[in-house]
Amino acid sequence: MADTDSLDTTLFDAIILGTGFTQTIVAAALARAGKTVLHLDENDYYGGESGAFGFLDLVVNNDKIEFNKMVAKAYDHVEVQLYTMDGEPNDTAVDLSSVLAAHKDASTEERIKAVEEHIAAVYTIKEHSKEVKEAIHMLASWATSPQPSATTANFKTVSFSQMHFLEELIQTTRKYNFDLSPKLLYSRGALTNLLISSGIGKYLEFKLLERTA
Numbered sequence: 139m140a141d142t143d144s145l146d147t148t149l150f151d152a153i154i155l156g157t158g159f160t161q162t163i164v165a166a167a168l169a170r171a172g173k174t175v176l177h178l179d180e181n182d183y184y185g186g187e188s189g190a191f192g193f194l195d196l197v198v199n200n201d202k203i204e205f206n207k208m209v210a211k212a213y214d215h216v217e218v219q220l221y222t223m224d225g226e227p228n229d230t231a232v233d234l235s236s237v238l239a240a241h242k243d244a245s246t247e248e249r250i251k252a253v254e255e256h257i258a259a260v261y262t263i264k265e266h267s268k269e270v271k272e273a274i275h276m277l278a279s280w281a282t283s284p285q286p287s288a289t290t291a292n293f294k295t296v297s298f299s300q301m302h303f304l305e306e307l308i309q310t311t312r313k314y315n316f317d318l319s320p321k322l323l324y325s326r327g328a329l330t331n332l333l334i335s336s337g338i339g340k341y342l343e344f345k346l347l348e349r350t351a
Contacts, residue, residue, distance in 0.1 A: 150176040158186030159319075167336040189318050192311040197276060231297045232260050234281050238294070246282060253278035261301055273304040 151173040154165050165177050183189055183199055191199060237256045241249045257274045277296050323330050325344075333339045 145176075147174070150174045152176070153178065155179070156186050157181075157184045159188035161186070162188075163332065163336050163338060166338045170337040185318070187319050190315040191318075192315055193307045194272065194311040196316050230260065231295055232257055233295050235294050238282065249282040250275070250278045253281055257296065257301075261298065267305075269305045269308045270301070272308050273301055276304065276308075277301070 152165075152168050153176045154161050155178050157177065157179040161177075165175050168175050179186070183191075183195075234253055234256065237252055238249065241252045244252070254274050257277060261270070261274065277300075281294060281296075333342060
């Protein structure tokens with residue numbers, strides 16, 4: 139909730155909850171019409187169902203995003219897989235089943251810590267950078283997840299090549315985004331005209347296709 143002490147006024151023509159696509163258009167249109175708007179969001183990320191995340195932010199916020207309520211059903215069966223690189227030298231596999239079995243009655247935090255320590259002890263190819271530590275924590279969280287899923291089943295055994303791949307994804311996390319609800323806009327469509335007329339267009343960047351297949 140907003141801190142009222144930091145607001146110039148506590149009287150508004152409209153109060154809008156949520157920073158999703160629809161709410162943002164309404165807020166911009168009202169502001170352009172000269173109305174005062176208080177725009178709030180209960181989440182600690184912007185965009186609601188229309189949010190976009192880098193890989194690391196998507197993983198970090200995964201438990202906060204209400205996929206079932208906000209995102210298209212096409213995402214319901216998405217699972218995470220990290221494929222090994224064929225022919226990669228010294229691609230050692232780390233079996234986590236024994237660690238998980240030994241800590242089956244421990245808390246989730248204790249299980250994650252145990253798996254992290256097990257992976258870190260084996261993964262000694264190079265100094266553990268920030269990205270490597272984040273990758274290890276990510277793998278440990280997936281492997282110890284209390285919710286059975288196709289994703290958790292994929293990480294009972296991890297390999298060095300998977301670690302390398304995950305590390306690269308984390309290193310390049312700011313170079314691309316995942317859209318929670320990707321959409322196609324027609325260049326001359328009604329929605330594009332609405333974005334421009336509402337004033338949101340000045341916050342967007344429109345890019346033409348450079349070539350077609």
